[in-house]
Amino acid sequence: MGGVIIYEPDEDSAVLEFPWVVTFEPSGGEEWDSFVCGPYERAHAVALAEAVALAEDGMLAVVEPMMPVLSADEVLATIDELREAEEEIEELDGPLVEPKVNGTHVDLDLGETDLVEEEIADDFEPPTPEEVRAGMERTFRRLLAATDPTTP
Numbered sequence: 749m750g751g752v753i754i755y756e757p758d759e760d761s762a763v764l765e766f767p768w769v770v771t772f773e774p775s776g777g778e779e780w781d782s783f784v785c786g787p788y789e790r791a792h793a794v795a796l797a798e799a800v801a802l803a804e805d806g807m808l809a810v811v812e813p814m815m816p817v818l819s820a821d822e823v824l825a826t827i828d829e830l831r832e833a834e835e836e837i838e839e840l841d842g843p844l845v846e847p848k849v850n851g852t853h854v855d856l857d858l859g860e861t862d863l864v865e866e867e868i869a870d871d872f873e874p875p876t877p878e879e880v881r882a883g884m885e886r887t888f889r890r891l892l893a894a895t896d897p898t899t900p
Contacts, residue, residue: 750807751775752797757813766813768793778806787814787891818877 757763767787774780786793790813797809817823875883 750801750804750809752794752801753808753810754794754797755812763813764790766816768811768813770797771810771812772797772800773808773810774806775808776806818880820874 755763768790769784769786769788770793771782771784773782785796788796790811793811797811801807801809815826817826
């Protein structure tokens with residue numbers, strides 16, 4: 749049996765109305781590329797994730813909403829909101845607990861690594877909200893066409 753992780757928003761959250769996706773990924777020593785499928789209504793995403801992951805060993809399904817952001821500024825604003833919410837939770841819960849394994853402190857500082865930084869072109873411009881909307885429209889048309897059994 750695999751596992752399922754489901755993002756659980758508050759009952760009155762607008763997030764419940766967003767489209768939802770499921771990421772299927774290996775677990776328990778399995779090796780294969782993860783993939784994302786959707787968009788679905790939340791109930792359908794949860795049901796699909798449970799039906800697949802709970803029937804298969806070595807699989808994890810993660811169910812989460814797709815955030816309808818249209819610009820880099822909106823993405824950054826959303827990240828800021830999530831960071832602030834996390835900080836508020838940490839303030840309420842007290843200081844973070846040092847990571848331990850079997851009661852022994854574990855140092856997660858990896859020191860210097862050989863990570864390669866990606867170079868981003870100076871002239872890179874993110875898409876405009878209008879371009880994103882048009883792309884979403886094209887994507888949903890293709891998605892609907894791909895799921896239509898009458899389309900050859």
